[in-house]
Amino acid sequence: MPALSPDQWQKISPYLDHALSLSGEERTHWLADFRSTSSDLCGLLDKLLEEHHVLSQEHFLEDQPPRPTGEEPLNGESLGPYKLLSRVGEGGMGSVSLAERNDGRFERQVAIKFLRFAMSSSAAAERFKREGRILGQLAHPHIAELIDAGVTPKGEPYLVLEYVKGKQIDEYCDEHALGVEARIELFLGILGAVGHAHANLVVHRDIKPSNVLVSADGDVKLLDFGIAKLLADDASSAEATLLTLEAGAGMTPQFAAPEQLTGGAITTATDVYALGTLLYLLLTGQHPAGPGPHSPADIVKAITETEVRLPSQAVGLANNTSGNFGITSEKLHGKLRGDLDTIITKSLKKKPDERYGSVVALGEDLRRYLKHEPISARPDKIGYRLQKYVRRHRVGVAAAAAMLLLLSGFAAIQAVQLHRITRERDRADRIAQFMTGIFKVADPGQKLGNTVSARDVLDKAAHDIDTGLARDPELQAQLLYVMAMAYNNLGLYSRAQALMERSVQVSTSAFGPENIQTLRSRQKLAWTLFQQGRFSEAESQQRSLINLERRVFGSQHKETVGTMGDLATTLSEERRLPEAEKLQRDVLEIQTHVLGPEAHFTLASRDNLAVTLLYEGRLEEADKLEKQTLEIQRRVYGPQNLTTIHYMMNEDAIKIEMGSLDEGEKMSLELLDLERRLIGPDSPEAADTTYNLASIKARQGKNDEALSLLRHAIDHGLLPREAVKLGEDPDLKALHNDRRFNALIAYARQMGSSKAQH
Amino acid sequence: MEISPTLSTLIAAAEHGDKAAADALFSALYSELRRLAKYELGRHGAPMSLSATTLLHQAYIEMAGNNGTSFADRKRFMGYAARVMRGLIIDHARSRSAQKRGGQFEITSLGAEIENAVDEHKLVQISQGLDELAKVDAALAEIVDLKFFCGFSFAEIAAMRDISERTVQRQWEKARIYLHRSIRADLEM
Numbered sequence: 001m002p003a004l005s006p007d008q009w010q011k012i013s014p015y016l017d018h019a020l021s022l023s024g025e026e027r028t029h030w031l032a033d034f035r036s037t038s039s040d041l042c043g044l045l046d047k048l049l050e051e052h053h054v055l056s057q058e059h060f061l062e063d064q065p066p067r068p069t070g071e072e073p074l075n076g077e078s079l080g081p082y083k084l085l086s087r088v089g090e091g092g093m094g095s096v097s098l099a100e101r102n103d104g105r106f107e108r109q110v111a112i113k114f115l116r117f118a119m120s121s122s123a124a125a126e127r128f129k130r131e132g133r134i135l136g137q138l139a140h141p142h143i144a145e146l147i148d149a150g151v152t153p154k155g156e157p158y159l160v161l162e163y164v165k166g167k168q169i170d171e172y173c174d175e176h177a178l179g180v181e182a183r184i185e186l187f188l189g190i191l192g193a194v195g196h197a198h199a200n201l202v203v204h205r206d207i208k209p210s211n212v213l214v215s216a217d218g219d220v221k222l223l224d225f226g227i228a229k230l231l232a233d234d235a236s237s238a239e240a241t242l243l244t245l246e247a248g249a250g251m252t253p254q255f256a257a258p259e260q261l262t263g264g265a266i267t268t269a270t271d272v273y274a275l276g277t278l279l280y281l282l283l284t285g286q287h288p289a290g291p292g293p294h295s296p297a298d299i300v301k302a303i304t305e306t307e308v309r310l311p312s313q314a315v316g317l318a319n320n321t322s323g324n325f326g327i328t329s330e331k332l333h334g335k336l337r338g339d340l341d342t343i344i345t346k347s348l349k350k351k352p353d354e355r356y357g358s359v360v361a362l363g364e365d366l367r368r369y370l371k372h373e374p375i376s377a378r379p380d381k382i383g384y385r386l387q388k389y390v391r392r393h394r395v396g397v398a399a400a401a402a403m404l405l406l407l408s409g410f411a412a413i414q415a416v417q418l419h420r421i422t423r424e425r426d427r428a429d430r431i432a433q434f435m436t437g438i439f440k441v442a443d444p445g446q447k448l449g450n451t452v453s454a455r456d457v458l459d460k461a462a463h464d465i466d467t468g469l470a471r472d473p474e475l476q477a478q479l480l481y482v483m484a485m486a487y488n489n490l491g492l493y494s495r496a497q498a499l500m501e502r503s504v505q506v507s508t509s510a511f512g513p514e515n516i517q518t519l520r521s522r523q524k525l526a527w528t529l530f531q532q533g534r535f536s537e538a539e540s541q542q543r544s545l546i547n548l549e550r551r552v553f554g555s556q557h558k559e560t561v562g563t564m565g566d567l568a569t570t571l572s573e574e575r576r577l578p579e580a581e582k583l584q585r586d587v588l589e590i591q592t593h594v595l596g597p598e599a600h601f602t603l604a605s606r607d608n609l610a611v612t613l614l615y616e617g618r619l620e621e622a623d624k625l626e627k628q629t630l631e632i633q634r635r636v637y638g639p640q641n642l643t644t645i646h647y648m649m650n651e652d653a654i655k656i657e658m659g660s661l662d663e664g665e666k667m668s669l670e671l672l673d674l675e676r677r678l679i680g681p682d683s684p685e686a687a688d689t690t691y692n693l694a695s696i697k698a699r700q701g702k703n704d705e706a707l708s709l710l711r712h713a714i715d716h717g718l719l720p721r722e723a724v725k726l727g728e729d730p731d732l733k734a735l736h737n738d739r740r741f742n743a744l745i746a747y748a749r750q751m752g753s754s755k756a757q758h
Numbered sequence: 759m760e761i762s763p764t765l766s767t768l769i770a771a772a773e774h775g776d777k778a779a780a781d782a783l784f785s786a787l788y789s790e791l792r793r794l795a796k797y798e799l800g801r802h803g804a805p806m807s808l809s810a811t812t813l814l815h816q817a818y819i820e821m822a823g824n825n826g827t828s829f830a831d832r833k834r835f836m837g838y839a840a841r842v843m844r845g846l847i848i849d850h851a852r853s854r855s856a857q858k859r860g861g862q863f864e865i866t867s868l869g870a871e872i873e874n875a876v877d878e879h880k881l882v883q884i885s886q887g888l889d890e891l892a893k894v895d896a897a898l899a900e901i902v903d904l905k906f907f908c909g910f911s912f913a914e915i916a917a918m919r920d921i922s923e924r925t926v927q928r929q930w931e932k933a934r935i936y937l938h939r940s941i942r943a944d945l946e947m
Contacts, residue, residue: 004894004936004939004940006893006894009894009895009936010894013895013932016932016935017928017932020928020931020932021924021928048935048939051935051938051939052931052934052935054938055934055935055938060934060937060938061884061902061905061906061934061937086792
């Protein structure tokens with residue numbers, strides 16, 4: 001009699017229910033009816049009811065099974081010199097039991113791991129034992145000792161391991177609310193262990209949180225060294241890779257390196273990758289693939305294909321993690337941003353030879369980070385301060401003609417006012433005049449340059465919009481937009497964001513979600529997010545906006561393409577460079593075709609593409625493109641223009657990165673003159689360029705000039721967060737032996753903290 | 759991936775088909791039940807047979823308390839714990855039968871012998887049948903774990919699952935039919 005197939009069971013189940021709920025004559029009658037209507041199922045139903053009769057007589061399942069008595073099931077069983085005490089764990093690869101030596105020679109307890117597969121031959125068993133003993137020679141305080149390896153009479157391989165009482169490292173860190181530094185300290189212990197094993201030519205191959213335990217007194221131990229290899233070496237599973245082993249155990253290869261999934265060579269770089277994944281997890285609270293849950297296919301794709309999201313960006317996504325670190329997510333984001341982003345990303349490179357050359361090198365960089373020294377890893381291809389500099393001056397494609405848009409926004413206000421509400425014409429004029437005033441102050445092209453007073457005016461205007469225009473939502477939305485743009489131009493992004501959010505809100509309710517004003521406000525809102533470094537949020541806003549714009553305007557419309565250009569810029573800052581480059585080239589093609597090769601938007605796209613090429617390390621191409629762009633920009637829009645200045649800054653960065661110091665110097669001087677005249681002598685732009693000039697001088701060995709330029713930058717507009725990091729800038733390394741440099745750093749810190757108090 | 763998987767998040771993940779979480783949940787419950795059993799026995803000072811239901815109730819109170827969470831419903835916990843209890847009982851039966859056969863085992867005091875107890879081989883068959891049944895109808899399999907392996911009464915199970923006692927009873931009969939048949943099919947192979 002065959003067992004029931006699921007299908008049969010599903011079909012028969014309701015009838016069985018019904019039959020069982022009836023008794024005696026009722027059931028007999030019902031069954032007779034059933035036989036006449038459903039002849040194919042009645043045979044089975046009869047058999048099952050008969051079965052029920054039999055089992056009732058047998059008292060099937062009525063006797064209780066023996067109860068656990070508290071005695072360990074394996075208690076007393078011996079395995080070689082070990083006596084098994086209790087089973088302590090059950091995992092994918094097998095079970096683990098606690099044991100002790102039964103010859104009285106050692107007091108201590110050990111863990112015996114039974115591996116859930118059979119040795120195919122005695123030769124394989126011999127090799128398993130032999131290699132196990134080699135692994136046993138790896139003595140290190142942070143490696144759980146492998147004491148012995150053997151095969152039971154039944155052919156089941158087992159390992160005798162040091163018994164480690166502890167918590168999985170990630171749980172330990174969270175439970176103790178360890179901060180970033182403490183987590184790194186703990187992680188360095190693991191690095192020491194892995195480094196020791198590597199020096200002995202043993203690769204771990206399976207580093208993951210469940211293999212890293214921390215004892216109650218904070219001692220970290222790495223388990224299962226080389227065991228994945230022992231398993232893979234079994235002759236019967238010559239093809240076995242970590243993937244097949246794990247897949248066989250029904251687990252996800254979450255901590256595998258790309259080469260473990262694609263069948264590449266397993267080297268020490270494989271462990272570097274897994275350590276990178278572990279560090280990512282410890283410092284962000286999530287897997288590099290993003291917040292879970294993930295299917296195995298997701299994980300494989302994430303590991304082999306997807307560019308890793310920067311850790312600092314990842315914590316922006318998961319707001320609940322930072323509590324485990326005892327700090328706010330904003331602070332956590334700030335700590336990860338920069339060096340830690342760089343260190344982790346470098347460990348997680350898809351190509352093994354682009355990762356750290358050794359765990360020792362990884363450990364050195366982490367130690368440098370802890371000591372606030374410059375790290376050796378360069379973020380991607382270009383210098384890290386330069387990178388920040390470039391990012392700060394990226395020009396949004398949609399926001400490219402910030403000033404033009406301001407003007408057109410302003411014109412739109414007037415048009416709407418005159419057209420629709422002529423009765424209120426006086427008021428419209430008054431506002432228009434008011435706005436013109438603000439506009440003039442905030443536009444660096446107006447040479448007024450007094451940003452402080454511009455901000456005062458803006459603050460007052462923002463206040464007036466809130467209080468005075470509440471009953472006129474159309475006007476309010478437009479003014480909010482213009483105001484937000486003005487704040488944006490002053491670099492006051494969070495204020496700009498708040499106003500832009502309100503503009504979107506007011507505009508959506510006044511004009512609807514598909515109105516051009518609403519869409520533009522959303523476009524700029526995404527851009528202010530970008531400017532604050534909140535890339536993932538900017539990206540998702542831009543993507544949803546593009547879908548909407550495609551529907552409303554069409555896919556080749558200036559606005560749609562503009563948002564696509566902004567998205568490409570976001571991707572570029574997220575270091576998803578190939579994706580960014582492709583999108584930028586698409587955008588550029590449409591713009592060249594639709595708007596013309598010399599249009600403002602087209603030039604902004606060219607500039608952005610050049611920066612992406614710079615990030616990719618394709619310096620020659622970047623230089624050529626930026627040079628051409630600048631040439632057209634100067635010819636068409638003139639040199640005395642904020643956008644021209646931004647393109648010049650990027651060109652300057654490219655030159656410096658190329659090591660063309662003389663050209664860089666020339667460009668910097670030209671820029672500095674423009675910035676001082678047009679934006680102001682104390683503007684962050686002028687300070688940045690002064691800093692660039694200083695780094696060139698430092699690299700030329702001209703310490704005196706470098707130091708005095710730096711001093712000048714600190715006194716005139718250098719952002720405090722930049723100033724306090726002078727000592728970490730690798731571009732200024734040449735100054736490290738100069739005692740005056742230390743004094744300058746101290747001075748910068750002092751200035752930074754006094755500025756922060758204002 | 760879950761960070762710091764507490765029991766309730768483990769249960770949630772396991773219910774979403776996360777095999778690793780299910781494994782972790784299983785071993786956590788396993789060691790907790792074992793620990794409790796040991797403690798209970800130690801307290802009574804003499805070998806004795808433990809009531810599985812008491813053990814489960816106690817485990818629930820301790821684990822729910824330890825995690826600072828009240829499990830959204832006790833039912834889910836009991837479902838998982840009952841499944842684990844089955845594993846515990848079978849392991850126990852295995853060691854008993856191994857000891858009877860002599861072999862490589864040290865004879866230790868066992869506690870009250872239960873006459874007419876279901877033997878190890880049959881238990882393993884039932885357990886395998888239950889695993890099959892769980893794939894077809896998880897609720898039925900759970901009732902067997904609760905009733906047969908843990909000794910809950912129909913009334914208790916009905917209350918736990920918020921269904922009528924009659925329904926529990928009918929489901930129990932259905933499950934018995936399924937298992938009986940699957941064991942016989944096994945014998946014929």
